[in-house]
Amino acid sequence: MPHGVITGLHASAFTIPTDLHEADGTAAWNSTTITVVTAESDGVRGTGWTYGPSACATVVEELLADVVLGRDPLAVPGTWYAMVEAVRNATRAGVAGYAISAVDVALWDLKARLLNLSLVDLFGAMREQVPVYGSGGFTTYSEGQLASQLTGWVETHQIPRVKIKIGEGWGHNEQRDQRRVLQAREIIGPAAALYVDINGAYSAKQAVRVLQGVAEANVTWVEEPVSSDDLAGLRMVRHELPADVTAGEYGTGLTYYRRMCAADALDCLQVDATRCGGYTEWLRTAAVAAAYELEVSAHCAPHLHAAVAAATPHLRHLEWFHDHVRIEAMLFAGALDPSGGTVSPAGPGHGLTFLPEAAEPYQAERGQQR
Numbered sequence: 001m002p003h004g005v006i007t008g009l010h011a012s013a014f015t016i017p018t019d020l021h022e023a024d025g026t027a028a029w030n031s032t033t034i035t036v037v038t039a040e041s042d043g044v045r046g047t048g049w050t051y052g053p054s055a056c057a058t059v060v061e062e063l064l065a066d067v068v069l070g071r072d073p074l075a076v077p078g079t080w081y082a083m084v085e086a087v088r089n090a091t092r093a094g095v096a097g098y099a100i101s102a103v104d105v106a107l108w109d110l111k112a113r114l115l116n117l118s119l120v121d122l123f124g125a126m127r128e129q130v131p132v133y134g135s136g137g138f139t140t141y142s143e144g145q146l147a148s149q150l151t152g153w154v155e156t157h158q159i160p161r162v163k164i165k166i167g168e169g170w171g172h173n174e175q176r177d178q179r180r181v182l183q184a185r186e187i188i189g190p191a192a193a194l195y196v197d198i199n200g201a202y203s204a205k206q207a208v209r210v211l212q213g214v215a216e217a218n219v220t221w222v223e224e225p226v227s228s229d230d231l232a233g234l235r236m237v238r239h240e241l242p243a244d245v246t247a248g249e250y251g252t253g254l255t256y257y258r259r260m261c262a263a264d265a266l267d268c269l270q271v272d273a274t275r276c277g278g279y280t281e282w283l284r285t286a287a288v289a290a291a292y293e294l295e296v297s298a299h300c301a302p303h304l305h306a307a308v309a310a311a312t313p314h315l316r317h318l319e320w321f322h323d324h325v326r327i328e329a330m331l332f333a334g335a336l337d338p339s340g341g342t343v344s345p346a347g348p349g350h351g352l353t354f355l356p357e358a359a360e361p362y363q364a365e366r367g368q369q370r
Contacts, residue, residue, distance in 0.1 A: 196221070200228065272298070
């Protein structure tokens with residue numbers, strides 16, 4: 001069908017306070033900043049977003065807009081390469097990569113809508129339902145708050161797998177970590193899968209020691225027991241524990257993921273399309289993981305990932321992350337229902353529509369860091 005060119009590219013950042021104070025093993029926060037990008041062509045609008053500082057919006061306007069505007073809206077990979085080239089001196093890792101990710105998602109969403117397709121159909125469906133796991137369990141939660149969240153996932157929504165944060169204070173409170181793991185198991189019962197996320201707070205031997213000390217809790221997923229940069233440490237933990245070891249949420253591109261896969265350090269590769277380069281890089285990374293016989297798991301931003309996850313053959317699941325679920329339900333129409341432990345994405349595009357009037361009260365000043 002005839003089509004025009006990309007005529008608009010806009011970015012805005014919004015800072016949403018958390019409902020409770022939150023922390024993991026290595027960071028604490030009271031708000032989350034989302035940068036929303038819209039791309040336009042022929043009166044049709046596509047939307048993408050990333051979770052990162054408001055500087056992402058500045059990068060979109062100052063470094064990316066000139067190479068995106070006027071291009072063919074159906075030729076997304078070519079535009080992606082042009083954006084990567086444009087940020088060479090700013091370096092792609094970090095803010096620039098987050099900005100590219102948001103624009104890339106917006107362009108794929110725009111393409112699907114121009115073609116009157118869902119993104120699932122545009123990419124090619126592998127499954128109708130995408131498995132999810134409940135994710136939150138912050139180290140700042142009281143016993144009652146943790147119990148309420150876990151019960152909501154397992155009993156109210158019937159999600160059969162949940163994850164909590166441990167590694168409090170850079171791993172300096174091992175006894176509380178172990179108590180919380182045992183408490184979580186007691187709350188969710190024996191049938192649901194229990195995951196832990198350490199956010200790189202432990203050393204390798206510490207991770208093994210702490211988790212062996214709560215073996216009765218049957219933790220089956222250990223995320224970032226050590227820093228994602230410590231491939232030797234990840235490999236050691238993987239070989240010492242029966243639980244699957246995973247990492248990759250900070251991946252910045254194909255080379256990063258290739259090295260991680262080649263290190264024999266993981267049982268499942270986490271990929272985040274809001275950080276690594278959008279859907280374009282997600283699809284390339286998934287192919288690399290497949291070459292190493294690894295499944296992939298979508299990190300955070302559940303509504304953004306649902307469509308591409310549905311099109312990924314060797315997908316394990318999608319992270320139903322408390323903060324991002326809350327923000328995406330606030331700022332977009334079309335939120336998904338995880339009841340039963342799966343979501344079913346539908347179009348047009350990724351199926352979500354940005355609500356500027358809902359976002360406006362949270363407009364962030366440029367330079368907002370979280």
